[in-house]
Amino acid sequence: MTADVVRIGFGAGSPEGANSAYLLPERGVLIDPGPPGEAAFETLLSAIDDTGLALEDLEHVLVTHWHVDHAGSAPRIADAADATLWMGSDDAPLVREYATARDRRLDRDAAALRDWGVPDETVEAVVDGDTPSPMPDRTPVSDLHDGDVIAGLEVIDTSGHTRGHVAFHDRIADQGDHESDTYGGETRERDDDRSALFVGDAVLATYTPNVGGGDTRLEDPLSTYRRTLDRLDDRYDPETTTAYPGHGTPLDLDDRIGTIRDHHGERRGNVRDALTERSPDPATPWEIAEDLFGELYGIHAKMGAGEAASHLTDLVATGDARLVDEEPLRYVIDESAE
Known part of the structure; x- marks a missing residue:
C-alpha cells in the first residue's frame, strides 16, 4: 500500500530550506511541483514512478502560491499528466497569463520600490535582474477559493506572503491502513486520527517568510499575514495536525507560529x-x-x-x-x- 504523503525534495537548499513538493498517490494529487527546468521535472517523474502511480493517474496539481520555486513546474507536469492545475484565485492569473502578468508585476514592483524611496539605479537593477522563468506564456489554471474541497483537501486562505496564498488541509483519519508517510525516503508511523496541513510558505521550519516584498499587490501585508497566523493557530491543534511546509521538513505549527510572532514583534x-x-x-x-x-x-x-x-x-x-x-x-x- 502506498503511503499517504510522499515528500519530493528539490535542490541543495537555501536559508528557507530545500523546496518540498508533496505527492498524495491515493488521491492523485501533487502539491507545489517545484521550480522549472529539466532537473526538477525529472525529479517529479522519478518520484511519481517510485510510488507506482502512473503519470496519467495524477488528476490534480495544487499550488499554494505563484512564486516560481513552487509553481515553476506546475504547467508542465499538469500538461503531461492531463491533470487540472489549481491555484488560489488571486494568484492564479500570475501563472495563467504568465507573460503579460509578469510585465505588469515588474511595473508594479518598480512603482512600489520608488514609493519606498529606493534609488532609481537600485530599482533598475532589481527589475533587470528579474529574469523570465521558462514557463508558458499562458496556462490553463482553475481558481480556488477559501472553503473549496479538491480530492478531499480543503482550501484555506493563508494570504500575506502573497495575496492569493492558500494552504490545503487533509483529514487523514478513516483512511484504512494508511498508517505511515514517506518523507525524503524515511517512513514514519502516524496516528490514524492526525490530519495533514500543507502550508506552503505561510509557515516555514527554519526561516521567517518575507512579508512585504514577496508580493507588492498587498496594501497591508503584515496585518494580513498576522490574520493568517491567527487563523492557523486557532483552527489547527499541533497535537493532531502535521504541518508540511513548502521548504524543509514537517514542523511544529504552534512553536513556529510563536517564533514568527516573536520575530515580527x-x-x-x-x-x-x-x-x-x-x-x-x-x-x-x-x-x-x-x-x-x-x-x-x-x-x-x-x-x-x-x-x-x-x-x-x-x-x-x-x-x-x-x-x-x-x-x-x-x-x-x-x-x-x-
Whole structure:
C-alpha cells in the first residue's frame, strides 16, 4: 500500500530550506511541483514512478502560491499528466497569463520600490535582474477559493506572503491502513486520527517568510499575514495536525507560529527604534531598511524595503508613527505616542 504523503525534495537548499513538493498517490494529487527546468521535472517523474502511480493517474496539481520555486513546474507536469492545475484565485492569473502578468508585476514592483524611496539605479537593477522563468506564456489554471474541497483537501486562505496564498488541509483519519508517510525516503508511523496541513510558505521550519516584498499587490501585508497566523493557530491543534511546509521538513505549527510572532514583534521594535533615531527627520522605508540590514542588492533590496514598509504601515495603524509624505513615502515617529 502506498503511503499517504510522499515528500519530493528539490535542490541543495537555501536559508528557507530545500523546496518540498508533496505527492498524495491515493488521491492523485501533487502539491507545489517545484521550480522549472529539466532537473526538477525529472525529479517529479522519478518520484511519481517510485510510488507506482502512473503519470496519467495524477488528476490534480495544487499550488499554494505563484512564486516560481513552487509553481515553476506546475504547467508542465499538469500538461503531461492531463491533470487540472489549481491555484488560489488571486494568484492564479500570475501563472495563467504568465507573460503579460509578469510585465505588469515588474511595473508594479518598480512603482512600489520608488514609493519606498529606493534609488532609481537600485530599482533598475532589481527589475533587470528579474529574469523570465521558462514557463508558458499562458496556462490553463482553475481558481480556488477559501472553503473549496479538491480530492478531499480543503482550501484555506493563508494570504500575506502573497495575496492569493492558500494552504490545503487533509483529514487523514478513516483512511484504512494508511498508517505511515514517506518523507525524503524515511517512513514514519502516524496516528490514524492526525490530519495533514500543507502550508506552503505561510509557515516555514527554519526561516521567517518575507512579508512585504514577496508580493507588492498587498496594501497591508503584515496585518494580513498576522490574520493568517491567527487563523492557523486557532483552527489547527499541533497535537493532531502535521504541518508540511513548502521548504524543509514537517514542523511544529504552534512553536513556529510563536517564533514568527516573536520575530515580527522584535522587528517592529527595531523599526520603531530606527525611526526614532532619525527623528525629527522623516525616513523612507528604504532608509529604515538600510539602517536595519545594511547594504541591499538585487532581490534583497525588494525584500528588505518591503519588510520595512510593512512594519511602518503597521506603526501608523497603531498610532506609533505618522506618514508625512507620499512621493516617496516618508514617516516620522509620533511623539504624542511616547
